[in-house]
Amino acid sequence: xxxxxxxxxxxxxIGAAGLQLLAEQGEFSVPQIARALGVQTGSLYHxxxxxxxxxxxxxxxxxxxxxxxxxxxxxxxxxxxxxxxxSYRAAFAAxxxxxxxxxxxxVRAPAVLAQYERAVALLLRAGFAAEQVMPLLTGLENLVLxxxxxxxxxxxxxxxxxxxxxxxxxxxxxxxxxxxxxxxxGLTAFLAYARGLRDGAAVTGPCTP
Amino acid sequence: xxxxxxxxxxxxxIGAAGLQLLAEQGEFSVPQIARALGVQTGSLYHxxxxxxxxxxxxxxxxxxxxxxxxxxxxxxxxxxxxxxxxSYRAAFAAxxxxxxxxxxxxVRAPAVLAQYERAVALLLRAGFAAEQVMPLLTGLENLVLxxxxxxxxxxxxxxxxxxxxxxxxxxxxxxxxxxxxxxxxGLTAFLAYARGLRDGAAVTGPCTP
DNA sequence: ACCTGAACACCGTTCAAGT
DNA sequence: ACCTGAACACCGTTCAAGT
Numbered sequence: 001x002x003x004x005x006x007x008x009x010x011x012x013x014i015g016a017a018g019l020q021l022l023a024e025q026g027e028f029s030v031p032q033i034a035r036a037l038g039v040q041t042g043s044l045y046h047x048x049x050x051x052x053x054x055x056x057x058x059x060x061x062x063x064x065x066x067x068x069x070x071x072x073x074x075x076x077x078x079x080x081x082x083x084x085x086x087s088y089r090a091a092f093a094a095x096x097x098x099x100x101x102x103x104x105x106x107v108r109a110p111a112v113l114a115q116y117e118r119a120v121a122l123l124l125r126a127g128f129a130a131e132q133v134m135p136l137l138t139g140l141e142n143l144v145l146x147x148x149x150x151x152x153x154x155x156x157x158x159x160x161x162x163x164x165x166x167x168x169x170x171x172x173x174x175x176x177x178x179x180x181x182x183x184x185x186g187l188t189a190f191l192a193y194a195r196g197l198r199d200g201a202a203v204t205g206p207c208t209p
Numbered sequence: 210x211x212x213x214x215x216x217x218x219x220x221x222x223i224g225a226a227g228l229q230l231l232a233e234q235g236e237f238s239v240p241q242i243a244r245a246l247g248v249q250t251g252s253l254y255h256x257x258x259x260x261x262x263x264x265x266x267x268x269x270x271x272x273x274x275x276x277x278x279x280x281x282x283x284x285x286x287x288x289x290x291x292x293x294x295x296s297y298r299a300a301f302a303a304x305x306x307x308x309x310x311x312x313x314x315x316v317r318a319p320a321v322l323a324q325y326e327r328a329v330a331l332l333l334r335a336g337f338a339a340e341q342v343m344p345l346l347t348g349l350e351n352l353v354l355x356x357x358x359x360x361x362x363x364x365x366x367x368x369x370x371x372x373x374x375x376x377x378x379x380x381x382x383x384x385x386x387x388x389x390x391x392x393x394x395g396l397t398a399f400l401a402y403a404r405g406l407r408d409g410a411a412v413t414g415p416c417t418p
Numbered sequence: 419a420c421c422t423g424a425a426c427a428c429c430g431t432t433c434a435a436g437t
Numbered sequence: 438a439c440c441t442g443a444a445c446a447c448c449g450t451t452c453a454a455g456t
Contacts, residue, residue, distance in 0.1 A: 002455040003420045030449060042451075043421050051449065100313040103358075107367045117373040124375065133379040135387035138359055138366075142391075146351030149312075157347075158316045164326040166333065170342040178344030182351075182402075189398030193391075211436040212439045239430060251432075252440050260430065422455080429448065436441080 008039055009047050015057030019095065022058060026097045030054065056109045059102050063112045065091030071118040077126035078191050084119065085144055085187055092148040099149050127198055136194055143190055147183040217248055218256050224266030228304065231267060235306045239263065265318045268311050272321045274300030280327040286335035287400050293328065294353055294396055301357040308358050336407055345403055352399055356392040 017036045021028035030051055034041040048054055070083035092099055107113060116137065123133045160168035226245045230237035239260055243250040257263055279292035301308055316322060325346065332342045369377035 002422065004456090007420065009420080029447085031447080040422055041449085042423080045450070046420055100309065104309040110370065110372065113367065113370060113373050113376065116367065117376045120375040120379045124379075130379055130382035131384050132387075134383040135391060137379075138388075139391040139395075142351075142355035142359070143395075146355045150347055150351070158322065158325065161319065161322060163319065164322050166329040167322065167326045170329045170333075170339055170346075173339035174343040175340050178341075179347075182344060182348040185398065185402045186348075186352075186395070189394065189402075193394045211441065213437095216439065218439080238428085240428080249441055250430085251442080254431070255439055420456090422453105424452090424454105426451080427449095430446095432445080433443090434441105435443100437439090 009037065009043060011047055011057060013037060014044060014048055014054060015061050018054045019058050019061050019098070022098050022101065023095055027101075028054070052105065052108075055101060055105050058098060059107065060109045060111050062091055062095050062098050062102070063109070063115070065094060066115065068115045068118060071115070071122050077122055078195060080122060081119075081140070081194070082187065082191060085140055088141075089144045089148050089183060092145060093151055096148055096151040099145055103145060132197060136197075140190060143183070143186045147179055147186065150179040150182070218246065218252060220256050220266060222246060223253060223257055223263060224270050227263045228267050228270050228307070231307050231310065232304055236310075237263070261314065261317075264310060264314050267307060268316065269318045269320050271300060271304050271307050271311070272318070272324070274303060275324065277324045277327060280324070280331050286331055287404060289331060290328075290349070290403070291396065291400060294349055297350075298353045298357050298392060301354060302360055305357055305360040308354055312354060341406060345406075349399060352392070352395045356388055356395065359388040359391070 014033060014037070017033045018028050021032055021036065030044055031041045033054065034044055044054075048057065065087075066084070067087040068084065070080050070087065073080050073083075075083075107116075119137060120133050123136060124130070128136065158167060158171060160171060223242060223246070226242045227237050230241055230245065239253055240250045242263065243253055253263075257266065274296075275293070276296040277293065279289050279296065282289050282292075284292075316325075328346060329342050332345060333339070337345065367376065367380060369380060
């Protein structure tokens with residue numbers, strides 16, 4: 001059996017297997033995906049551009065949960081952006097273990113780039129200058145991903161020792177639901193900043209040169 | 210030559226070599242460090258707890274640039290925290306390529322845990338409840354690292370295509386120095402939130418259940 | 419076109435052997 | 438105690454061979 005009459009593999013199943021491994025064990029490898037699909041490692045390279053290609057498939061799957069429709073709605077730009085940010089965060093909160101992986105690799109997935117294209121269009125339509133757009137989008141992304149990352153490893157991030165009793169106590173006292181509050185505050189502050197920027201007001205900190 | 214009269218290796222040089230590789234090429238491996246130090250790969254394991262140990266050495270080197278002295282100063286708690294956050298950000302801004310690596314691995318370095326211990330003490334002394342401390346610290350950390358991460362790969366993060374002309378234009382128009390402004394705004398908002406939290410006021414978003 | 423099987427260079431880790 | 442050299446299981450990628 002060299003070439004099966006009906007293909008054993010497709011991008012759908014490769015992406016699904018990769019995301020599942022990532023959700024279960026926090027990482028994945030190309031051979032692991034091949035094993036899960038009962039296929040030889042090299043076979044994946046006929047459907048996907050290597051490991052980087054698998055990461056893009058995973059990105060597409062996670063980002064599929066984002067509702068980009070709000071970006072082209074008739075609502076005011078700030079409400080559209082707010083709804084997008086909330087949906088964005090919810091999609092990544094469903095797969096927090098994927099965030100570190102996706103934060104460090106460049107975005108090539110066309111479906112995702114298309115959403116950014118629409119977000120850029122929204123901001124330009126709202127009256128922002130071209131050079132203001134990317135800082136705003138990356139700032140919003142930092143907020144969204146940073147707060148979603150909190151959900152990934154809330155306690156395992158610090159390993160308290162006998163020399164750090166207060167830290168150990170603070171970690172033990174930490175409850176759930178605070179990440180949400182932090183996100184709400186950050187989002188409110190971000191939108192206020194963006195409105196101020198559009199209206200030409202100087203909403204900068206104490207260190208403006 | 211099996212055991213040299215004076216050791217060829219020490220944790221100092223291992224950490225320095227690892228950080229240098231990370232700064233130059235964005236990643237490192239144990240064999241690469243060994244090669245740079247003219248030594249066999251296995252030799253590193255006599256001084257360091259494997260790759261994870263090297264990461265902790267790198268964390269210590271990067272965090273050595275943080276001025277933790279402000280945490281035990283006599284100034285008001287919010288000014289102390291602000292100074293710490295600025296110093297924290299500056300230290301990581303010097304090695305932005307290290308951020309993704311350090312964000313995904315648990316903190317074990319005693320010198321770093323000691324700084325967090327002091328930060329916890331500061332917040333408890335300021336009157337915060339134990340369960341409020343970690344959310345505040347992680348929120349501040351998200352802000353600091355998120356904005357420092359902007360400095361790592363500002364343009365390489367998205368790969369615009371013919372299908373995304375607006376995104377391409379926004380990327381091209383993007384100038385430097387905006388990450389600083391975003392950090393200032395985020396920091397101001399964070400401190401305002403923390404003050405409100407301490408005073409018992411409800412500084413939450415529109416979705417408080 | 420699509421899968422196998424084998425190859426390659428690389429990785430992290432361990433460990434007996436030497437001094 | 439500290440380094441070598443070799444081993445092990447794993448990784449990502451390529452490619453001739455088969456249908």
